[in-house]
Amino acid sequence: MTGGTRHRLSVFPLAGALLFPRASLPLHLFEPRYRALITDALARDRRIGMVQPREGGDDRRPLLYDVGCVGRIAQFEALDDGRFNIVLEGITRFRILSELDVTTPFRQVQASFDDYDDAAEPDPLASVLRADLERESRRFADSRGYQLDWDAVSRLDDEALVNGIAQIAPFDAAAKQALLESRTIVDRADLIVQFLLFFRLRDGDDDEATMQ
Numbered sequence: 001m002t003g004g005t006r007h008r009l010s011v012f013p014l015a016g017a018l019l020f021p022r023a024s025l026p027l028h029l030f031e032p033r034y035r036a037l038i039t040d041a042l043a044r045d046r047r048i049g050m051v052q053p054r055e056g057g058d059d060r061r062p063l064l065y066d067v068g069c070v071g072r073i074a075q076f077e078a079l080d081d082g083r084f085n086i087v088l089e090g091i092t093r094f095r096i097l098s099e100l101d102v103t104t105p106f107r108q109v110q111a112s113f114d115d116y117d118d119a120a121e122p123d124p125l126a127s128v129l130r131a132d133l134e135r136e137s138r139r140f141a142d143s144r145g146y147q148l149d150w151d152a153v154s155r156l157d158d159e160a161l162v163n164g165i166a167q168i169a170p171f172d173a174a175a176k177q178a179l180l181e182s183r184t185i186v187d188r189a190d191l192i193v194q195f196l197l198f199f200r201l202r203d204g205d206d207d208e209a210t211m212q
Helices: 032-043 127-144 150-154 158-168 173-181 185-202
Strands: 006-013 024-029 047-051 053-057 062-064 067-078 084-099 107-112
Touching: 006 032, 006 062, 006 084, 024 032, 032 047, 032 067, 032 084, 047 084, 053 173, 067 173, 127 150, 127 158, 127 185, 158 173, 158 185, 173 185
Parallel strands: 006 047
Antiparallel strands: 006 107, 024 084, 047 067, 053 062, 067 084, 084 107
């Protein structure tokens, strides 16, 4: 990608932690490099980039997936020992163009926001897809012994339901990344239904279901 505006972002690599536009993500920061990241962000525009690490590199500097999500620190609590509790509010997804050579303990990248139109309100789910999503979520939760308030779940709007499941479902990093990169809420919901069914069947709970 050569066109478009480039943005400098400080990034927090964390496997399994997905942030979506208009969604929230609570985090507890205790490592010195990420405490420094939060301190720096609070002194600037309160924005950081959440991105998942992928295989390769080393424990201190893993390779990163190309796509993450910018979050704004909406709430923060500075603890006496230097740790932070924060809540991020998702703004927009980004694509990493390059990593910057910096002296800060946290990593920084050049990123583009051009790939995703995350300011637009998502289209609603078709009633059939919404029903499939709720049904497979209940089956998956029951197979794992999870206790959820299904009445409260049924009252969530489509975007909150889809992104909430994507955030909390115990999928692997590659599956989580595929959900993050889904173009639309409809695409993401359809993929979640497939993942819920796949992982449930893989773990031996067929529940008279068949792969579609």
